[in-house]
Structure formats: structure tokens, C-alpha cells
Amino acid sequence: MSAPVYQKTVSAPVNIAVIKYWGKRDVGLNLPSNSSLSVTLSQNDLRTLTTASCSAAFEEDSLWLNGAMESMCESPRLSVCVRELRKSRLELEAKNESLEKIANYKLRVVSENNFPTAAGLASSAAGFAAFAQAICALYELPWTPTELSRVARQGSGSACRSLFGGYVSWEMGEQPTGADSVAVQVAPVEHWPEMRVAILVVSAAKKGVSSTAGMQATVATSSLFAERARNVVPQRMVEMKNAIRARDFASFAQLTMKDSNQFHAVCLDTTPPIFYLNDTSRAIIRAVESINSSVNGYAAAYTFDAGPNAVIYFLEKDSDLVLTTLRSVTQNAEGWEKADFKPVESSEFLNLEPTVIDTISSGVSRVILTRVGDGPQVLPDTESLVDTQGNPK
Numbered sequence: 001m002s003a004p005v006y007q008k009t010v011s012a013p014v015n016i017a018v019i020k021y022w023g024k025r026d027v028g029l030n031l032p033s034n035s036s037l038s039v040t041l042s043q044n045d046l047r048t049l050t051t052a053s054c055s056a057a058f059e060e061d062s063l064w065l066n067g068a069m070e071s072m073c074e075s076p077r078l079s080v081c082v083r084e085l086r087k088s089r090l091e092l093e094a095k096n097e098s099l100e101k102i103a104n105y106k107l108r109v110v111s112e113n114n115f116p117t118a119a120g121l122a123s124s125a126a127g128f129a130a131f132a133q134a135i136c137a138l139y140e141l142p143w144t145p146t147e148l149s150r151v152a153r154q155g156s157g158s159a160c161r162s163l164f165g166g167y168v169s170w171e172m173g174e175q176p177t178g179a180d181s182v183a184v185q186v187a188p189v190e191h192w193p194e195m196r197v198a199i200l201v202v203s204a205a206k207k208g209v210s211s212t213a214g215m216q217a218t219v220a221t222s223s224l225f226a227e228r229a230r231n232v233v234p235q236r237m238v239e240m241k242n243a244i245r246a247r248d249f250a251s252f253a254q255l256t257m258k259d260s261n262q263f264h265a266v267c268l269d270t271t272p273p274i275f276y277l278n279d280t281s282r283a284i285i286r287a288v289e290s291i292n293s294s295v296n297g298y299a300a301a302y303t304f305d306a307g308p309n310a311v312i313y314f315l316e317k318d319s320d321l322v323l324t325t326l327r328s329v330t331q332n333a334e335g336w337e338k339a340d341f342k343p344v345e346s347s348e349f350l351n352l353e354p355t356v357i358d359t360i361s362s363g364v365s366r367v368i369l370t371r372v373g374d375g376p377q378v379l380p381d382t383e384s385l386v387d388t389q390g391n392p393k
């Protein structure tokens, strides 16, 4: 009889920061220079599905990512997560005689995204969150999401925020060990379920500087960066938490846009400068500004990560206005067929120069419409990505 295969399947969400993590104070432990805050996006539209399995029959720790096999020991980030989880399972087995002795079995982890990798969306957050959550579930570790976030953080910083749904902060912590550098839920989805998200996928000619490399260059060379980490972000974290608690979209929007702009300013202040925004991104900023001037306030907020894609937050009550505007400037983009909104008649709010509209319409290839969503889910074995022998399906 062949050796039994133990397995657990989970899904984890993408999160998009509204107060950005940029800069490490300790590269080895992956500790950030400032706290950050994000919104978790719905897994109906964007998620990573991961099955973690282990068996006496497996010969090495391996990872299958979207169909391609990778050895885990070649990735220090994956190895550190596995080491910590395995150690905790060993401790659990030592304490509880009745537990199966699976900690030293080799692992096979199979992971897939439900969105095209070609879309260029940061998938490392959902990927590492799902990876840590799947092994944690397989090992039956009695951990809270905050405890698990300490492990996921070492895979990829932003991954720690994908262990909760809703509105999530990553508190930078003070301890040199990183024990207090963890994710905490600011508010669950139900607190402010009206938050909507439009992602405008901007085709980039080539892949830019990775976030890991980019933030290290910033820490080493930017003088604006120290001011941001020390004085600006701590204040903004307080204001953003207050805005979320009060469901105050105007404050949420202002802070989100200011923080995205400051993050990109700090990139520009890096030597050599890092450019993540392109002409299309900047034209989208103009379009969002024109939506906001049309309402004499705030109906939409843009934010950009380490690439040209725009993420636009808005409330359900403003969906018709925001989506009518965005669709009118991205007619050729894929993804509108799924949109559910009532087009607004008047387009006087579209006070945009024709060149701005052309730049957006030729630069945006796809739209993904989604909303705030829940944290990771442990799924039944029917969703598993491996067969009973532990081979990827």
C-alpha cells in the first residue's frame, strides 16, 4: 500500500495598500520602515488557490506555481516560512502523542491564481498568504491570523495583510526580532461593505524594478524617504484608521491619493530614479480628478503600486458615475461585459483633453471590477489541486 498523502486546500485574497509599505529596516527579517494599511479585495474576482500536501512518499519539498515546478529550497523566502511552520508542527507533535507524525514529511504545494498572470497584478501577497495559510491548516496549528502573519511577512511583506478580510494594518513593531511586526484587522468587511474597486490594467512595455530591489535603493539614497517613514506615515496611519472607523470616504480618498503620490515621489527621489507610473497612469489620475471636481468632493480615489496599473476605490452609491466615466475612456478594454451599472446620461464631468482620453484608451487593456472582501478560506478537499497520490491535477 502506498504511503498516505495528507492535504489541505485554502484560498487567499489580494490586498491593495492605501498607506504604502516601502522600505525595510531589517532585510533579513523583512521588517518595514513604516506601518501600512490595505483593503482586502474579493476572492470572487482575484484569489490564489493553494493545496499543501505532505507524505512519506515525497522526496523533496516542491512547489508547483501555475503549472510549473520549482524547488522550494532554492527560494530563501519560501524556506524560511516552511522552517517556522515545520518547527511549530514538531512542537505540537511532541506535546500531543495522538497527532500523526507528519512534520518531517516532505511538502508538495500546488498553487494557482484565478486571474491571468499576464495582467501584471502583484500576486506575491495572495501567493505567500495562501502558502502560509495552507501549510498552517495542513499542520493544524492553532494560530490566529495575526500569529500567522509573522510567518507570511517573511515571505513577502505585503502578504501579511492578506491574512485578514476587510481593512487591515501591518503594524511595523519595535522589537528587533520582529515579533511585534504583524497584521491586525482595523475593520471587517461588514463594517464598510460598500467599498468598490476598479483595477485598470495598463500594459507595460517591460517589467520595471521589483519592489524588493526598489525599496532597498530608496532606503539607501532618498532623503525624502526618512521624512516619510518617521513623520508622515505615523500620522497618516492614525487618520486613515479614523476615516475607516467613521466610514468617511472623503478623508479615505484624500489620504489614499496623497500616500500613493508620496510613495511615487520617494521613488523619483531614489538614485537612479524609479519610474513606476507611465503616461497612461498619469492620464488616469487626471480622469479621477475630473470625476472628483464634477461632484465638488470625492467620489473616487486612485492608488498605484510598483507598476503602472491603477486601482480606483469608490463607494457603491457612486458606482454609476465612476463606472460611466471610466468606461467612456476605456471602451476597448476587456472586462466591461461583466459590469453591472446604470450609465449616467450627462458627461459634462468629462472635462478632459482629447489627448488624455486617447492615452487612457490606448493604454488600458483590461478592467477588473471588484470590491472589499473576506480573508483566507479553508476549502473542502473537492477543491484540491492534487490527486490522492499528491500529484498536481
Ligand code: DP6
Residues within 6 Å of the ligand: 016, 017, 019, 020, 021, 022, 030, 036, 122, 124, 155, 156, 157, 158, 159, 211, 212, 305, 306
Ligand atoms: C508598493 O510586499 O512585494 O505594493 O516584502 O520585498 O516582498 P517584499 O515587498 P512587497 O512590497 C509591496 C510594495 C507595495 C506597497 C504595499 O503593498 O504596501
